Amino acid sequence: MTGMLDSGTLLTADDGEEVQVTEMLGAGGQGEVYRVKTTSGDKALKWYFPTCATPEQEAIVQELVARDFDDDRFLWPTAYVRDERGGFGYLMDILPGRFKRLPPLFARQLRTTPRALLAACLYTVEAYQALHSRGIAYRDISWGNILFDPATGEVLVCDNDNAVVEGDSSGISGTMKFMAPELVRGDTGARPGTQTDLHSLSVLLFMLLMNHHPLEGKRELAIRCLDEAAEKKLYGKQPLFVFDPDDDANAPDPLEQGTVVTTWSVAPQALRDLFTHNFTVGLHDPTVRVRESQWRDVLRAVLDSVVDCAHCGRQNMTQPGETIAGTCWSCSGALILPPQLIVTTPLPRAEHHIRLHRTARVHAHHLVPEPTRHDYSDATLVAELTEHPHKPGKFGLANRSDKAWTGTRSDGTTQQVAPGQTVPLRSGLKLDLGGAQAVVRAT
Incomplete structure (x- = not known):
């Protein structure tokens, strides 16, 4: 070459x-x-x-x-x-080899998991939030400018020479599929910025979780030649969410677009509510689009609520706080919700609910009310669920931090849990994690 x-x-x-x-x-x-x-x-x-x-x-x-x-x-x-x-x-910097581009993911050429995809969405939201907080608009959020690690969900944003100071109208406006409708139409006064980035971000999140574009339903299938004029109509002049609750004129075709029908049906309501808001009222009023902080809180809650199917082992997203999980998307077996660890942070108080599945982990960001950045890597590990080496089916919570915990059983007795030690998992167990308080609750 x-x-x-x-x-x-x-x-x-x-x-x-x-x-x-x-x-x-x-x-x-x-x-x-x-x-x-x-x-x-x-x-x-x-x-x-x-x-x-x-x-x-x-x-x-x-x-x-x-x-x-x-x-x-x-x-x-x-x-x-x-x-x-x-x-x-x-x-x-040179791109590390473990990071992959998104088009192969959408073509189903990469193996990943729901947890990794949710983590990728969360990390993507926080990356752009960090950029926006410094007064920089990216302007071209799309599937071409994000890379991710299929194993961990970690992301890298590339092609950052598209970014400009908020309010600067120079340079590009974005990629048509991801551009805000007002930019596609060329509305008077519309310019690329953080508000239009929020639309592009939502499109990218929808594609990561649903493997489909949110505005491509029956209308897109009816287009014989998807030229620029057709794209402007689809994404700008007459945009319509494929799951608009009040208008099914652009609903997905169940045969040709069955994947998005299925993925949407098993998505937690908390995610569907944000997508529906952003692709209905948010299509027409940029000021009410879902903010990064809203995406962050819901994505974290859903990620912490993923459970493994007891029948086939596949990962399933569940609605945070639900007591009935429904059935597995893969094998249709009944899902069993494990107990939760409810962590209450210091002031300003916040609650984080973590489903205690077999590989459940607690990280540093779970112990603070407003983490500046979520990190599910080993470097931030605080606790993890472990199975008893001689008693299959018996689990405990291992202290992976550098601080001793105080555990209080349901009968009021206490024990110290030093770093490296494990406390048996029982409903009602309370833990002082060095400032944050936690309690184990059965579903």
Whole structure:
């Protein structure tokens, strides 16, 4: 594969660091990406095609670099690079191999789990929330700009050279399928920003959880040629949610679009309520779109309520707080709801409900009322459910923190649970987790 830059080409970043091109990694719509050697290790260099190397794009890149946005969920531009002929690009970290693009997921070419998908949705919401909190609008949230780890749900946001300061009207408006209706129509005064990002974010979340676009029902099937005019009608001029409770003119075809019918039917009501709100009133009034904090709270609650089917082992999303779980989406067997660990945080008090399935875990973010970031990795593990090594079916909660707990049984007796120790799981057990209080409750 040959590109614009030859192997061995020497460039200098704006911070004075020498950059040597070693190989071409790939190409996209705006430019090519190369592996380069720097004094701080190998990096990736995005180099713009001449047609995209406009003064406007150059200014955007320089502004993004100057912001010095340090967040491991973003492949953020870290240095601006230019050559003597006027070409330019920027340095960023190299993409780790465990992260995959989303189109293969939607084509069912990647294996993952409901827990990983919910985690990916939660992490995506928080990543864009972090960006928005710094006054930056992404403007092109879509399936092409997010990568995820199918095993853990961790995400990376790439192509961050689309982002601009809120209110800046320069650059692109987004990808048609994901653009807010007012941008598709070209309404007077409509411009890409955090409000339009909220629509794009909801489309992406719907596709991750339902494997289908929220506005593509019978109307999309009836279109013979999905050209720009047809897309503008579908996504902008006459957008209609496929599960609009008051209008079924764009309902999914049960034969051609049966997957989304099934996934929607087994989705928890808490998620369906947010999607319905965003793709009905939110389609027409940008000011009432679902905020990142609303998505965050519901996604966390649903993720903590996932249970494993006792018959086939498949993971099932359940409605948080429900006492009746229904049947498994895979084998139709009756689901059994395990006990819950209800964690009450210090002030301002909040409750987190965690279903104690066989592999249940408690993380640091469960112990605080408003975590700035959720993290379900081993690094934040506080407690986990473990099975007794000699008594199958008997479980306990193992202390994986660095603090001792105080456990109070239903008869009022207490015990200390040191780090590494396990307390037997019984209904009514109360735990002081070092500030947060927890109680085990049967469903």
